[in-house]
Amino acid sequence: MKGLFIKDFSYIKESKLLFLFLVLFGFGSSYFYKKPTFVLGYFSVFPGIILMSTISYDSINHGFTSLFTLPIKKEDYLKQKYSLGILLGLLFLFLAICISSIGYYRIQQSFHFLNSDFLQGCLLTLMFSYFVIAIITPVGVYFEAQRSQLAMIIVFGGIFLFVALIYFLTKFIGFDLETIIDSLIENHLSMVTLATVIFTFICNIISYHISLKLLNKKEY
Incomplete structure (x- = not known):
């Protein structure tokens, strides 16, 4: 698994200038425009984007075929991807906290x-x-490199459409979802945080098993 991490970090290193620009943009938005919390949401999507790019790199030019001829189990490959996602999430959260703290100060x-x-x-x-x-992750495994851009549009466009649909439906039926969410966050933030952690953990377990099934269905 160490070799998989080295491979992925080598991929990421090739895009260091792009990520440096994105970090500087986040810093500028938080510092000069006095929006310290902007960077928290801004950086939150980067781990997923980077993880998707590593999956695309792995699959390009029938890369999975070569990769799985090595003594690498598909289970270990996916575990490494989710572990990389955890590390990237923590890294970008750390950067976001540092930048937002500077803006707040x-x-x-x-x-x-x-x-x-x-x-x-x-x-x-x-x-x-x-x-x-x-x-x-399962979307990236399914679409691979050839349709990675389509996969990105599906994921982020799908999230946006889902949130927009929920918002407009609640407005249409007269259900004040915003007030309820604000009330929950204001009065029960700890419970909301705990529930979110549990929900996210369950989602990632389900995601892992879906990704594994997709990998097993493919012929390499």
Whole structure:
């Protein structure tokens, strides 16, 4: 599994200038435009995008065929991908916290914002990153490199459409979902955080088994 990590980090290293630009953009938005929380949501999608790119690299030019002729089990391959996703999520969360902290300090001239609510909000952001990974991994395995761009559109477009559909449906039937969510976050943030962690964990377990079935169905 160590070799798989080295391979993926080599892929990621090739795109270092792009990621540096994205990080600088996030820093600029948080610091100069005084929107410290922007970077938390902005960085939350990067782990999934990077993970998708590594799967695409692996599958390009029948790469899976060569990869699985080596003594690498499909189960171990997927475990490494989800482990990489966990590491990337933590890395980008750390960067987001650092950048948002600088932005907050510039505005408030203190570190009073570093409270339990802020940290739980960061944890919720991390869970969103892992939720995206749970969706994007089986999609990446299914579409492979040839249709990776289509896969990205399906994933992020699907998430956007789903959220928009829920929003407009609740508005249509007169159900004030925003107020309920705000009330839950304000009064029961710890419970919301715990429920989100459990939900995300279950989603990733299901995602792993779906990805494994998709890999097993393919002929390499």
